[in-house]
Amino acid sequence: MIQVEHMNKTFKVTRRSAGFSNAVKALIHKETDTIHALSDISFSIGDGEMVGYIGPNGAGKSSTIKILSGILTPDHGSCLINGRIPWKDRREHVKDIGVVFGQRTQLWWDVPVIDSFELLRDIYEIPRNQYLTTLEELIDLLALEEIIKTPARQLSLGQRMRCEIAASLLHTPKILFLDEPTIGLDAVSKLAVRDFIRKLNRIHKTTVLLTTHDMQDIDALADRVLLIGKGRLLLDGTLSDLKSRCEPPCATLDEIVASLYREFQI
Numbered sequence: 484m485i486q487v488e489h490m491n492k493t494f495k496v497t498r499r500s501a502g503f504s505n506a507v508k509a510l511i512h513k514e515t516d517t518i519h520a521l522s523d524i525s526f527s528i529g530d531g532e533m534v535g536y537i538g539p540n541g542a543g544k545s546s547t548i549k550i551l552s553g554i555l556t557p558d559h560g561s562c563l564i565n566g567r568i569p570w571k572d573r574r575e576h577v578k579d580i581g582v583v584f585g586q587r588t589q590l591w592w593d594v595p596v597i598d599s600f601e602l603l604r605d606i607y608e609i610p611r612n613q614y615l616t617t618l619e620e621l622i623d624l625l626a627l628e629e630i631i632k633t634p635a636r637q638l639s640l641g642q643r644m645r646c647e648i649a650a651s652l653l654h655t656p657k658i659l660f661l662d663e664p665t666i667g668l669d670a671v672s673k674l675a676v677r678d679f680i681r682k683l684n685r686i687h688k689t690t691v692l693l694t695t696h697d698m699q700d701i702d703a704l705a706d707r708v709l710l711i712g713k714g715r716l717l718l719d720g721t722l723s724d725l726k727s728r729c730e731p732p733c734a735t736l737d738e739i740v741a742s743l744y745r746e747f748q749i
């Protein structure tokens with residue numbers, strides 16, 4: 484169970500003007516701007532739900548995932564995941580969650596993927612028998628047999644993403660956070676990733692929170708959608724709720740979402 488209440492997050496950034504003299508001035512007198520990444524965000528997600536978290540660039544999606552993963556601390560508000568506060572109970576919390584950031588890797592670049600998996604087994608202290616059973620299932624479902632002995636740097640993006648997803652699940656977490664897992668993937672790889680996430684949810688009842696700009700991911704995977712814009716939660720409903728808000732002639736999900744972004748001026 485994920486419970487987020489009145490969560491706020493700001494970032495302070497140093498204001499910089501172009502030119503050498505301004506750079507010198509900035510060394511002496513720093514001016515800062517405050518970015519309101521998240522403002523009063525509340526939602527809850529039940530066990531086994533698959534929820535899409537959508538919004539335009541800079542809306543606050545990754546900041547939310549980082550807070551839920553325990554990487555960032557919010558300024559105000561509460562967040563409880565399976566009864567734990569992510570950034571305070573990090574050691575225990577990470578055993579319950581898997582995280583995939585589509586734009587980053589958790590695999591060691593120069594070693595065969597299987598060696599990264601072994602290292603993760605040590606880090607998560609996964610009992611060997613449990614590890615071997617999970618690994619066998621992941622190799623099968625994600626078709627990793629042919630690529631598992633290859634160093635991550637030699638893999639295509641689609642192959643690497645399948646390995647990233649496997650890496651995030653070796654410790655059989657109950658919750659999976661996916662931040663743009665299909666970014667840059669070709670049609671075949673996207674379908675493989677979507678198919679796997681559906682199976683994972685069906686077989687293991689894994690809770691999935693998915694951020695993406697690909698509305699076909701949402702169509703294929705999300706039972707429920709949270710729409711965020713400028714750090715505020717604007718909609719929480721099913722995909723049909725979302726579709727019903729758009730006046731015709733919205734034909735595609737992209738058009739529906741674009742019209743919602745216009746409606747909410749985000």
Ligand SMILES: Nc1ncnc2c1ncn2[C@@H]1O[C@H](COP(=O)(O)OP(=O)(O)OP(=O)(O)O)[C@@H](O)[C@H]1O
Pocket residue numbers: 494495496518519520538539540541542543544545546547
């Ligand atoms: N470490 C940081 N320092 C300063 N500002 C940040 C930092 N991380 C995020 N922000 C700002 O917070 C806001 C929300 O960013 P966030 O990455 O959460 O958005 P997002 O919805 O994931 O965007 P995208 O779809 O482009 O990935 C943006 O204005 C961003 O510039």
